[in-house]
Amino acid sequence: MAGYEVVLRDIEEELVQDGYEEIEWSLGKLEEKGRLDEDAETILDRVSTSVSLEESVSDTDLVIEAVPEQLEIKEETFSTVDKHAPDHAILASNTSSLSISDIASATDRSEQVVGLHFFNPPVKMDLVEVTYGEATTDETAELTYKWVESVGKTPIYVRKDVHGFVVNTVLVPFMEEAAWMLSNGETTVREADATMVYERGYPMGPFELNDFGGIDIAYHFRDESDQPAPPAIEEKVENEDLGKKSGKGFYDYEDGNGVDYE
Ligand code: 3HC
Numbered sequence: 001m002a003g004y005e006v007v008l009r010d011i012e013e014e015l016v017q018d019g020y021e022e023i024e025w026s027l028g029k030l031e032e033k034g035r036l037d038e039d040a041e042t043i044l045d046r047v048s049t050s051v052s053l054e055e056s057v058s059d060t061d062l063v064i065e066a067v068p069e070q071l072e073i074k075e076e077t078f079s080t081v082d083k084h085a086p087d088h089a090i091l092a093s094n095t096s097s098l099s100i101s102d103i104a105s106a107t108d109r110s111e112q113v114v115g116l117h118f119f120n121p122p123v124k125m126d127l128v129e130v131t132y133g134e135a136t137t138d139e140t141a142e143l144t145y146k147w148v149e150s151v152g153k154t155p156i157y158v159r160k161d162v163h164g165f166v167v168n169t170v171l172v173p174f175m176e177e178a179a180w181m182l183s184n185g186e187t188t189v190r191e192a193d194a195t196m197v198y199e200r201g202y203p204m205g206p207f208e209l210n211d212f213g214g215i216d217i218a219y220h221f222r223d224e225s226d227q228p229a230p231p232a233i234e235e236k237v238e239n240e241d242l243g244k245k246s247g248k249g250f251y252d253y254e255d256g257n258g259v260d261y262e
Contacts, residue, residue, distance in 0.1 A: 001027075001036065001123075002151040006047045009056035016049045023047060026123050053077070057085040062147060064116055066094040069220065074098060075106035082107035090140055092116035096168055097221045100133030100161045110135035114144050115158065117165060120213055129165045131158040164221060171209075172221050178206035179230035189250045190261040197261070207250035208259050211243035215250075 008023070010016040027040035036043065050056040057063050063081050067073050074093065081091055091113045093103050104113035115131025128148045132141055141157060148155035158165040164172065178196075181187040187195075193205025210218055215236045219229060229237075236242065236249060243249035251259050 001043055007050055007056045008047055009050045013051055020049055053080050054084040057081050060089055063091045071098055074103045078103055078106040094118055097164055100131050104133045111137045112140050114140050126154050128153045128155050129158050130155045131165050133161050168221055172218050175206045175210045175218055176230055179232045183230045183232040194261040211249035211251055214245055215242045
């Protein structure tokens with residue numbers, strides 16, 4: 001939407017097509033609401049697809065990695081990208097919980113590796129965290145910061161490579177505190193969500209947000225913690241009721257009404 005040529009890459013053709021169709025759907029929605037400066041077709045024409053990691057990064061200025069949140073997969077990906085991307089390219093990770101310094105150590109250009117953390121749904125969420133790894137230079141961070149501005153979003157620097165950066169360090173306890181209160185019989189899902197939405201003005205309450213982002217995602221964020229998870233969350237993870245994506249979480253999206261505190 002900001003005018004850049006983009007290569008969308010995934011490991012299989014079917015997954016690439018799923019991603020492409022998501023973009024098509026999203027642009028269709030935005031076009032319907034008159035929020036595009038060009039027609040959706042023109043924007044889509046700038047997106048090409050690939051299943052080859054080597055080819056997809058061979059002529060690029062910026063690589064944004066969003067593979068699963070497992071360090072070994074990140075390292076393997078960054079090591080390959082490092083060998084095939086042009087020397088000047090910045091390599092960015094969309095990780096929400098892994099260390100940028102650890103990821104960068106799989107490359108020979110750790111000074112050009114940076115965190116670039118978007119929020120769900122990225123097309124609508126304004127904020128992007130730009131995180132320094134130990135070796136990231138100011139030049140890399142500043143170029144990345146300017147790029148975020150050039151796509152019409154608001155960047156903030158996270159100056160130390162802390163687990164969870166700023167947003168998740170604050171947001172995960174917000175969801176967990178509410179889950180502790182639920183586990184202790186002190187509140188209900190609907191009451192806690194209504195309180196945060198109507199009293200605090202948050203766009204989503206803590207349970208709605210956990211369902212929206214995936215209960216397993218917030219749960220694994222705490223992998224480095226020695227504190228137990230709230231039982232209400234443990235139970236959802238054990239039963240694989242992981243939120244909207246699995247049809248059921250704190251709310252029921254298949255047989256129930258979905259989010260219903262309004
Ligand atoms: N593209 C285009 N349209 C989209 C879309 C997308 N990707 N996603 C949703 N929409 C559409 C919906 O289909 C709906 O369309 P409709 O009106 O035709 O039915 C419409 O957008 C809803 O948008 P509205 O502007 O009317 O609604 P809101 O103003 O309520 O915005 C929201 C929706 C931006 C999702 C808002 O509820 C919100 O800000 N929620 C909080 C999200 C949040 O906190 N995300 C961060 C999660 S943490 C994270 O990502 C970190 C990770 O590392 C774990």
